[in-house]
Amino acid sequence: MTTSTKTGALLQLIRFDKPIGTLLLLWPTLCALWLAAGGIPDASLLVIFVLGTFLTRSAGCIVNDFADRNLDGGVSRTNARPLVTGAVSVPEALLLFGVLMSLAFALVLFTNTFTVLLSVVAVALASTYPFMKRYTHLPQVVLGAAFSWGIPMAFAAQRGALPHALWLLYLGNLLWTVAYDTTYAMVDREDDLKVGIKSSAVLFGRYDRLIIGILQLACLLSFYLVGRAFGLGICFNSALVVAAALFAYQHTLLRQRRTDAYFKAFLHNNWVGMVLFLGVATDYLMGNA
Secondary structure (H helix, E strand, O other): OOOHHHHHHHHHHHHOOOOOHHHHHHHHHHHHHHHHOOOOOOOHHHHHHHHHHHHHHHHHHHHHHHOOOOHHHHHHOOOOOOHOOOOOOHHHHHHHHHHHHHHHHHHHOOHHHHHHHHHHHHHHHHHHHHHOOOOOOOOOHHHHHHHOOHHHHHHHHHHOOOOHHHHHHHHHHHHHHHHHHHHHHHHHHHHHHHOOOOOOHHHHHHHHHHHHHHHHHHHHHHHHHHHHHOOOOOHHHHHHHHHHHHHHHHHHHHHOOHHHHHHHHHHOOOHHHHHHHHHHHHHHOOOOO
């Protein structure tokens, strides 16, 4: 295998060509940084968290593929992943995981002790999630906890403290993550049933759209309470209305009951995250109008 081919396989392993996971992890983290700072956060922290988000998501992809390397071959969406095809060996994958996590930890060391301690929880959550689909139909809850952990870390880094109100943002993001990852799991549901992988999509069955809708309404309520707690105004509330409209559009896709429509609905959540962040940032820019 040539060097360029190996590099391509390693980039595929960390989903370099599929940034949606990084973006879905980044938007709530940016919201938390802005809320913690009451506006534009420290530039150094912004760089640390943006880079850290990319590194930890990339490392998480490796753990996920390592955990599922004997199952992915039976799922049409994942049967060409590098650990399945042999384009990347297990030792190579684990070495890359170690490098990425070391770089991420080095970044955290530029913050404070509190944030460093919280990063240990982040590693535990990210490393645990891929194995949960063997034991529970709700691995998406663990993913939500992992994808939301950047929120308390952002507050710890910016403020050195964890105000109670941040947990409303944490809860809202966890609910949103369960909703969009259930949509993602619907893409693989038929294959997952064959190979024995558990997921919320399998658990919810024909009630999947209803439960996703309930989760989305609950997350919007949590985000509204975040706005009240942090004194946000019309810009953020307008963003919530737009987010609700985006959720409604997703349901027009889910009603089609096609795997490509499910995947499109999942990808659409990037716009939800971007709108919510712009709502927070614009509100502070306009002076909480």
